[in-house]
Amino acid sequence: MRKQRNKFDEEHEEHIDESWLIPYADILTLLLALFIVLFASSTVDKEKYQSIMESFKSELTGTKIESTNTGLSVKPSDQKKEDQTPKEPPATQAAAPAPSxxxxxxxxxxxxxxxxxxxxxxxxxxxxxxxxxxxxxxxxxxxxxxxxxxxxxxxxxxxxxxxxxxxxxxxxxxxxxxxxxxxxxxxxxxxxxxxxxxxxxxxxxxxxxxxxxxxxxxxxxxxxxxxxxxxxxxxxxxxxxxxxxxxxxxxx
The missing domain is CATH 3.30.1330.60 (OmpA-like domain)
Structure with a gap:
């Protein structure tokens, strides 16, 4: 009887294998990142969306983004140039015909x-x-x-x-x-x-x-x-x- 009890105690004292939690956590992290990207891309313009996708691709594949203009926001200097773009002057009224x-x-x-x-x-x-x-x-x-x-x-x-x-x-x-x-x-x-x-x-x-x-x-x-x-x-x-x-x- 003592021999059987020792065997039970040994089996009970063994730890449950938790190695599966690591890949599971990675998957959850990637899914969270994916939903964040999808949410962000629904509220930004085309240029911002492209920047996000390139950043996301770089993080997943480990490739380097060559462009220095990528990111979530437009560079302040670019925005300033857009604001300073001269507007077309209003159409002038047709000149009165010369007297006959x-x-x-x-x-x-x-x-x-x-x-x-x-x-x-x-x-x-x-x-x-x-x-x-x-x-x-x-x-x-x-x-x-x-x-x-x-x-x-x-x-x-x-x-x-x-x-x-x-x-x-x-x-x-x-x-x-x-x-x-x-x-x-x-x-x-x-x-x-x-x-x-x-x-x-x-x-x-x-x-x-x-x-x-x-x-x-x-x-x-x-x-x-x-x-x-x-x-x-x-x-x-x-x-x-x-x-x-x-x-x-x-x-x-």
């Missing part, structure tokens, strides 16, 4: 007209406008006609001749347009303000034609009382509405 020859000539004509009006103190009877149609010269009837008449006063020739001379510096069409107030005409020569406004426009047209303005450039129209610039409610407004407009038209 016609526009240049009309602008020069308007400047000359404005100078003449100012130098001769004609601001009260002649006004200038640059409109979509062209350069519009508006002359009150008092500078051109006696009340209710369509014959040009001799005193108007000086001003008209200056306008003719300036009109010759361009070859644009010219529209001559007569206007009246709303007071009905009271003489037998004209049946209505239409006839009076038309007759006055024709008188100016004939004067231009007599000074060698080409006939094909000239046209006239009588608007009567139907295109006033002010309500016909005062003497001043009525006088302003009685006018002849000479429009140097823009070319089509």
């Amino acid at each position: 020859k016609d526009e240049i000539e009309l602008n020069q004509l308007k400047e000359k007209l404005a100078k003449y009006v100012k130098e001769n103190d004609l601001d009260a009877v002649i006004t200038l406008q640059d409109t979509k149609r062209g350069v519009e010269i508006s002359l009150k009837d008092v500078i051109l006609f006696d009340p209710g008449k369509a014959e040009l006063k001799s005193s108007s020739f000086k001003t008209l001749n200056v306008l003719v001379g300036l009109a010759k510096t361009v070859d644009n069409p010219i529209s001559i347009e007569g206007h009246t107030d709303n007071v009905p005409i009271k003489n037998a020569a004209y049946a209505s303000n239409w006839e009076l406004s038309s007759a006055r426009a024709v008188s100016v047209l004939h004067h231009f034609e007599s000074k060698k303005i080409a006939k094909k450039r000239l046209q006239f129209v009588g608007y009567g009382e139907y295109r006033p610039i002010y309500p016909n409610n005062t003497k001043v407004h009525k006088q302003a509405n009685r006018r002849v407009n000479i429009v140097i038209l823009r070319k089509a």
Whole structure:
């Protein structure tokens, strides 16, 4: 009986073989490293991922990484260069087209007209406008006609001749347009303000034609009382509405 008990005690006292724990721990370590790499690679850019994989390969295989730029983060100097890369300047607005020859000539004509009006103190009877149609010269009837008449006063020739001379510096069409107030005409020569406004426009047209303005450039129209610039409610407004407009038209 004693011999059997000794044998049992000897077997019980033997240590369990733990050599398998070493490779098991290595496997767990590698798995942990693998999961860390997978997690890190899911949150970095392509360059960082490549660096991680190369580092991991070096550790597992013992090979040397030749590149000195590998690692988890971009070099500060590289990041600084990226930040300092000049941005493209914002697209500039398209330059406005250069004015046409016609526009240049009309602008020069308007400047000359404005100078003449100012130098001769004609601001009260002649006004200038640059409109979509062209350069519009508006002359009150008092500078051109006696009340209710369509014959040009001799005193108007000086001003008209200056306008003719300036009109010759361009070859644009010219529209001559007569206007009246709303007071009905009271003489037998004209049946209505239409006839009076038309007759006055024709008188100016004939004067231009007599000074060698080409006939094909000239046209006239009588608007009567139907295109006033002010309500016909005062003497001043009525006088302003009685006018002849000479429009140097823009070319089509």
